[in-house]
Amino acid sequence: MARIELIGVEKTYPGSRLKAVEGLDLVIPEGSFVSLLGPSGCGKTTTLRMIAGLESPSAGVIRVGERVLFDAARGVDVPTEERGMGLVFQSYALWPHMTVADNVSFGLEMRKVPRPERKRRLERVFELLRLGGFEGRYPMQLSGGQQQRVALARMLVLDPEVLLLDEPLSNLDAKLRLEMRAELKRIHAELKNTIVFVTHDQLEGMTLSTEIAVMNRAVLQQFDKPMEVYRRPRNLFVAEFVGSPPINRIAVGEASCAEACGRLLELFPGLEGRARTIGVRPESISLSPRRGCGRAFRGRARVEAVLPTGSEWILSLELCGTPFFAISTEEFAGAPGDEIEVEIEAARLLLFDAEGERIEA
Amino acid sequence: MAESTAFRLRRAGNRARSALRDPTRMLAFLLVLTLSYLVLAPLASMLAGTFRVGVRDSAVSGLATGSFTLRFYQRVFALPISKVLFWRPLGRTLYVALMVSLAAIPAGAAAAYLIKKTDLPGKRWFSKLMMLPYIMPSWTFATVWITLFKNRRMGGTAGLFESLGLSPPDWLAYGALPIIACEALHVFPFAYTLFSNSLGSMDAQLEESARVVGARRGTVARRIVAPLLLPALMSSFLLIFTRVLGSFGTPYILGSPVKYSLLPTALYSAFKSGSPGVSSVIALAMILIGVSLIAVDGFFLREAKRFVTIGVKGSISRVSALGRGKAPALAFMSALVGVSVLAPLATLVLSSLTRRPGDFGPESLTAAYWIGGSIPAMPGLSGVLRSPEVWRAAWNSLRTSAAAALIAGFAGIFVGYVATRSPRSLSTRYLKQLSFVPYLVPSIAFAAAFIGLFAVRRGPIPSLYGTMGLVVLVMSVKYLPYSARAGIASMMQLGNDPEDAARICGAPWRRRMSRIVLPLQKAGLVSGVVLPFITGMKEQSLVIMLASPGTELLTTQVLRYMDYGYSQLANAVVLEIVLIIVALDLGVRKLSGADSPAALGKG
Numbered sequence A: 001m002a003r004i005e006l007i008g009v010e011k012t013y014p015g016s017r018l019k020a021v022e023g024l025d026l027v028i029p030e031g032s033f034v035s036l037l038g039p040s041g042c043g044k045t046t047t048l049r050m051i052a053g054l055e056s057p058s059a060g061v062i063r064v065g066e067r068v069l070f071d072a073a074r075g076v077d078v079p080t081e082e083r084g085m086g087l088v089f090q091s092y093a094l095w096p097h098m099t100v101a102d103n104v105s106f107g108l109e110m111r112k113v114p115r116p117e118r119k120r121r122l123e124r125v126f127e128l129l130r131l132g133g134f135e136g137r138y139p140m141q142l143s144g145g146q147q148q149r150v151a152l153a154r155m156l157v158l159d160p161e162v163l164l165l166d167e168p169l170s171n172l173d174a175k176l177r178l179e180m181r182a183e184l185k186r187i188h189a190e191l192k193n194t195i196v197f198v199t200h201d202q203l204e205g206m207t208l209s210t211e212i213a214v215m216n217r218a219v220l221q222q223f224d225k226p227m228e229v230y231r232r233p234r235n236l237f238v239a240e241f242v243g244s245p246p247i248n249r250i251a252v253g254e255a256s257c258a259e260a261c262g263r264l265l266e267l268f269p270g271l272e273g274r275a276r277t278i279g280v281r282p283e284s285i286s287l288s289p290r291r292g293c294g295r296a297f298r299g300r301a302r303v304e305a306v307l308p309t310g311s312e313w314i315l316s317l318e319l320c321g322t323p324f325f326a327i328s329t330e331e332f333a334g335a336p337g338d339e340i341e342v343e344i345e346a347a348r349l350l351l352f353d354a355e356g357e358r359i360e361a
Numbered sequence B: 001m002a003e004s005t006a007f008r009l010r011r012a013g014n015r016a017r018s019a020l021r022d023p024t025r026m027l028a029f030l031l032v033l034t035l036s037y038l039v040l041a042p043l044a045s046m047l048a049g050t051f052r053v054g055v056r057d058s059a060v061s062g063l064a065t066g067s068f069t070l071r072f073y074q075r076v077f078a079l080p081i082s083k084v085l086f087w088r089p090l091g092r093t094l095y096v097a098l099m100v101s102l103a104a105i106p107a108g109a110a111a112a113y114l115i116k117k118t119d120l121p122g123k124r125w126f127s128k129l130m131m132l133p134y135i136m137p138s139w140t141f142a143t144v145w146i147t148l149f150k151n152r153r154m155g156g157t158a159g160l161f162e163s164l165g166l167s168p169p170d171w172l173a174y175g176a177l178p179i180i181a182c183e184a185l186h187v188f189p190f191a192y193t194l195f196s197n198s199l200g201s202m203d204a205q206l207e208e209s210a211r212v213v214g215a216r217r218g219t220v221a222r223r224i225v226a227p228l229l230l231p232a233l234m235s236s237f238l239l240i241f242t243r244v245l246g247s248f249g250t251p252y253i254l255g256s257p258v259k260y261s262l263l264p265t266a267l268y269s270a271f272k273s274g275s276p277g278v279s280s281v282i283a284l285a286m287i288l289i290g291v292s293l294i295a296v297d298g299f300f301l302r303e304a305k306r307f308v309t310i311g312v313k314g315s316i317s318r319v320s321a322l323g324r325g326k327a328p329a330l331a332f333m334s335a336l337v338g339v340s341v342l343a344p345l346a347t348l349v350l351s352s353l354t355r356r357p358g359d360f361g362p363e364s365l366t367a368a369y370w371i372g373g374s375i376p377a378m379p380g381l382s383g384v385l386r387s388p389e390v391w392r393a394a395w396n397s398l399r400t401s402a403a404a405a406l407i408a409g410f411a412g413i414f415v416g417y418v419a420t421r422s423p424r425s426l427s428t429r430y431l432k433q434l435s436f437v438p439y440l441v442p443s444i445a446f447a448a449a450f451i452g453l454f455a456v457r458r459g460p461i462p463s464l465y466g467t468m469g470l471v472v473l474v475m476s477v478k479y480l481p482y483s484a485r486a487g488i489a490s491m492m493q494l495g496n497d498p499e500d501a502a503r504i505c506g507a508p509w510r511r512r513m514s515r516i517v518l519p520l521q522k523a524g525l526v527s528g529v530v531l532p533f534i535t536g537m538k539e540q541s542l543v544i545m546l547a548s549p550g551t552e553l554l555t556t557q558v559l560r561y562m563d564y565g566y567s568q569l570a571n572a573v574v575l576e577i578v579l580i581i582v583a584l585d586l587g588v589r590k591l592s593g594a595d596s597p598a599a600l601g602k603g
């Protein structure tokens, strides 16, 4: 029912020659929690606003379920107020002259929900978002996290099939953000509406979503389950954008890492000519080699620095003259200057061609 | 712990000596003393005068000069004559202010909406042109109105419509309607500014969220936008009331022919008829009204804080397409600008070039009002560019405004200096409050207070009545609030570090002031001086009671010509003033890149 389909959607803002969104084909399954992920200015907000009807695409079709909301060719453009969606802005955009209760019940009033019913739904959403006791306050009298929850309540009370969220957590401090993430996931599990969530925090995208759409420079790069995006990135941009610490990137043919390159590429006979970049995720570098099973690169690395984060140990290594980051979840007992044995399984290496597309080995 | 008296004395002596050696404290002390005298003494003396029998009153009433009396209060508030003296002008002032608000606020708000929130073509030009009526002297519109609608009741050059054979009725030519129209044309840009600031700072996402939850455009406007504009609305109302309370020229030009007086003109007539006691009481009443308006405004500003919108990241201001509304919107804006800017200016120019209004034939068209050696039908007068009176008035205007502006500007900088050097001291707080007081007092009442104090010799200070010195003094004190605000702002921004650095280098106070502080304050000084200067050039309410044949200013010269019915000459002088002000305004904006300075001042 509430499957969102974007077909060939494009957006060029008036007075600008660059496209803010280009040739976007995306099908968001019903009941999914999709994150739009990408660097600043890549078109995430624009995409969201087009779905909400606050911005008219320059081309393409937008459908929710069976309903056509926008069709450039046929001149269909359903106004925002008739789309029946929910949208939470990054700045919350609470109406400062209304109390919390008025803010939340405004939408119900617009939908002509009778008073007793309004009251019931208000109570339910306040309970869901733990906002009891704040009904009479003005937005200015709330903390950031409370404002954020009111903004969410204002939309959830309408029980929209589609809930759009534009970086709703970015104004919160780290602890609150973590709590709200859990809250969002809980709410999604409970209400089962389709959620599109914009963020440029890749960790947020990874942890929350059922699917991730990675965008860059107005173009959709990959749409997949989070672990797929992580393990099998479509291209170099996606590989670098997700993952922290970032993927180790070795440029083939560069003198400083010639030795490492040569030895890594030996593992892929036949691909030497095509591969231009080799990507190694920090956790793919195994510090306790098991030896013997499958194709793997083995060698000795020198420890340059040890960076414990509390739960894991990040190591700065030098391997065949090339610097690498590795990560270990077990306590690392060595010290800078030590020589250690490392192993990288061939299956966990990522190879990219000249265009930055990943090569399936 | 008991301290010996000798010890305490020594400590007090040391403190006094170090205070004397500290130039900042000396400066603060001097400022407190001077400003108290200039701001408070006139008001106090006026207040005292309302209870004391004057020389003239003594002759009328037989009471001893200088004895205590309440008769002025009685006359103004409680006798049958009070109706003419006070109550009717009060009622009319409130009525006019209300009607001006009703006309100017919707116009200003609509213009602000079109310019801020829609894709109106040419909005930059509209927004620039719309500030012009505000920069022009407030009474320009009155002279234009008279030029157009004057009828047989008044002598001198006929009005345009009269000479076309359409004699305008009195209600159209003089009194309430024209006063309201002219004041509204002058103040609507202010409503425009307030509303466009409010609209500009409003997060577009507030409206968008309402639409997302299902509100239609009309509902969004009514339930979301309108309540958030309430503070702008209240401020516009109060500002317009303050303006009407303080403006003299318009009601004088348009009201006098039919004896329609507002409070400023009522005060003026009382003063002219030789009863300082009565005019002081009226002035006092006006001050009270002024103060309460400001107090109400302050209350609303505090209330409005609750409405401050939170976090606006991610809101690029979005304009909505006018679509089919484009033509009506353009027509509305063109009409607004046409009526408030183009038509008045054209009227002034054409009127100053024709003998008979509306007749552009060869025997009517003339440059005599500008450069004629003598003018037919106006014996003894010559064109404004050859008239010694006008040149003298222009010179007087320039030098008094310049002197007042410099005095106010430097006083402002010094107040700012004291305020930054010792931000929490008692004298700083006192100076800040004190320098704001003149703002509360309507211009004409302020002038009345000054005349009361300086009309006669008091101690070392000679009688200043009838001198340019008094004009300069009144102006500089009245403009102090703007200069002090500018001075405090720019000194605060600079902070103490530059001066302290010079101090560490061993520079004495005078060198620090002349080499570091004042040069760094150039920008602040410009706004603190230029604004009062421009305001002074168009000042009428403040100086009308001070002007006498030797001390005419350009603005009072206009009124003299109007009184005699010499519209062409009056209009030529008005144009001169407008040209000087606009040139100054543009020049300063070029130099400083700042917003229109003239638009901030009073007219």
Ligand SMILES: Nc1ncnc2c1ncn2[C@@H]1O[C@H](COP(=O)(O)OP(=O)(O)OP(=O)(O)O)[C@@H](O)[C@H]1O
Residues within 6 Å of the ligand: A013, A014, A016, A019, A020, A038, A039, A040, A041, A042, A043, A044, A045, A046, A047, A200, B314, B316, B318
């Ligand atoms: N109203 C507008 N008019 C013109 N250009 C715009 C407008 N809104 C966005 N853009 C441009 O479109 C591009 C995409 O903007 P968008 O707001 O969608 O980025 P985003 O991915 O949400 O970025 P961020 O993470 O910074 O919020 C940017 O280059 C931006 O400058």
Ligand SMILES: [Mg+2]
Residues within 6 Å of the ligand: A044, A045, A046, B314
């Ligand atoms: Mg964005």
